[in-house]
Amino acid sequence: MVYCEIVIGPPGSGKSTYVQQKALDIKHRSPFLINLDPGNIHTGLYDYNISTTTKEYQIKNQKGPNGSTKDILHDFVMDIEDFYYTHLESNEDYLIFDLPGQVEFFIAGGSLSTLVNFLTKKDINVVIVNLIDLVFFNTALISSYLFTYISIYRMEVPFLCVISKCDKYLDYDMNYSLEDISNLTVLDVLNPEKKFEKIATEFLKDYFVYNFQILNYNDKNSKLILQLNIDKCSGYCFTDEFDTNESYLKDIDSDKLFEPYNK
Template sequence: MKYCEIIIGPPGSGKSTYVDKKIDLLKDRNPYLINLDPGNINTRHYDYSITEKYTVNQYQKEFNKGPNASTKDILSEFVSDLNSFYYEKLVDNVCYLIIDMPGQVEFLINGDSMSNLISLFIRKGYSVSVICLIDLVFFNHSPLSSFLFTLICVSLLEVPYVCVISKCDNFDKIGFNYDLEKITKLDIFNEKVNDKFTQSIIQFLVENPLFRYEILDYDNENTLKYLQYIIDQSSGYIYDEDYSTDYSKLDVEDLFSKYKIKE
């Protein structure tokens, strides 16, 4: 069986850092790393980067388009020739893919590049999981927007997904108002708000719990290990005959004990 992690999330959520950390964590799986964000200039760790064809700046200058339109077009061109890329780079011996995507959510809403990408890898025998990162600082400023971004992403992608709050090392620094575990379970919307539209969104989220969040703190390596165990459950990797890990033995309550507000 072959496996594919597709990493999504808004700009600044830590997608590239996440990929870097997986290099060492998954070294026994020899993952093949792909960057499909033409605005990402830090590509030294990737086995392939879409910037080999175009960067956003190059495309903007050549075709007189804005950054978002350029990113969308570059990605669309790549996906249109994805079958050739597969046979050129992946067909022989790549069994574990990690793909770093652009941060703009409009690619999921207004285009078919993402769905076509997923469909091809499924046809080629990959078990695909989407990893959706939202950083803790964004949660602190816009909790409802964070939940909505996640909801849009997981609703539009018809594959298993894992939702993650990243950069949890900032928990003490930003003076968070909630225990982190309450956020992961969507358990922070207890107070009634006056705005009817906002209240209706909150009610929908509470009554339709389509997801929950895992946490990621690179200062707490066990969060990365436990997250990988959850991803392996999502993709079915835990059923691989060679699968062996002690990540499942990690104490989840202990993981969250660090992220509680001080009384």
Template sequence: MPFGQVVIGPPGSGKTTYCNGIQQFLNATGRKVSVINLDPANDFLPYNCAVNIAELITLEEAMKELELGPNGAMVYCMEFLEKNFDWLEEKLKSLRDDYLLFDFPGQVELFTHYDSVKNIIERLTKTNFRLVTVHLVDAHHCTDPAKYISVLLLSLKTMLQIEIPHINVLSKIDLMESYGKLAYNLEFYTEVQDLSYLLDHLDEDPFTKRYKDLNKALCELIEDFGLVGFQTLCIQDKKSVWNLIQAIDKANGYVFGGLTQGNESIMQAAMRAELFYNVSDVQERWLDHRDVWDSWETTHQQETSGVPPINKTPL
């Protein structure tokens, strides 16, 4: 039974870099990995590509022949792939013993409003592919409350649209502080805790303050579903990758059915990753540069008041 990941996310979230890094990482652990490029606009592929949609259609061809803009041409390319699914199915026959990474385009409308990608993934699952969606979003969006709410809505709508096991990932966690400071500890953003705390920060912005009732309604909508949470990732850090791989293997069932002779990477992921994923370790390594007194003070504040501790690192 073939296992794999559907790698999606907005432009710039690091999908291609992720596929390249994960392919090298898992190959090094003994797991045979093949990458399937389904992005017709991806001209530069840093990874070894087993199947490339460019053999079927490219974005440039669609734009030129149909006189479409880039967004319309991308939608057409996905619809064309759906209609020619037999081409993809034939290409995948020789890879059914591999662990597959499907590198999809970054146009978010494809995963929130159109059915082509959803139908392609559905047909893959019907042919016994055990897939999990890995949805990458840039971690720096957490530094802006309005952008963070937008990311939550995007993640929620994508989860509801695609309807397969889903892992949301804050990528480039090591670069987060270069864009600004977090209002609260990282766990607040990964666990998607009480979003009412963000409303005060949204009211500080003259633009978002005008939509106070809408902001409150959106936060309540996300909380009512209770589906969105995030893993963190620094693709250059082995420990970070191991923890994410462990979560993905559980989500698509690989941890239960992917162990075969000569493929012991599943056990390595289980043994080397943290038994319990601890976001505070991630914050301490990549974000937290406060002294001991500030660390104690924020912990004491949380325990006594129940309010998420404010990250008081100077701007």
């Protein structure tokens, strides 16, 4: 059985750092790393890099950076079958896709859905991991929730919402506790003045049923809890292989997840 993470999120959310750290944390699963961000292809991190950079495409086709990224990804998924048989068919391990951060790609484009549908038809267990930088929940709380909701609505595979860079919580002048932000109870204490924000808050309270995971690379507990939830979503933790190869459950303490963030 093949398992797969597709990592998405706005620019600056730490997607490349996440992939790099994940490759180290689960190296015993032999992860295969696929970079589909044409703005960040010249790194030694990935096993596969998308072939065209954003700048090269802009110059050749006289398009802006966002339009170029969208077109490059569209071209990739149109040839996804060739990519699969060349790079993935014999890879029976763990796939991690790193995607670009342009919001319109997830909201208006069809490339991500095409990629997900292809992988699931190949019996690959896909989980989408949506990273959002903690600072956005201080400067654009409602927008961050709305972006995540829209992303979830468009997907038909398991989806995890993750607040990244939580090691910065005590450094920021955060208005709310990390636990309240994570479980969305912060919406109960908001008192927005603008009409749109009022409507958005009520909408989220009525329809957003997902809690956010938290990620702090300095806190092993948060990393293991996130991995457990990913393994639950993919179904891996319910297999005999998991019981044989994984021993991290004994190191998890869910009751202490938010302790490092108490002011």
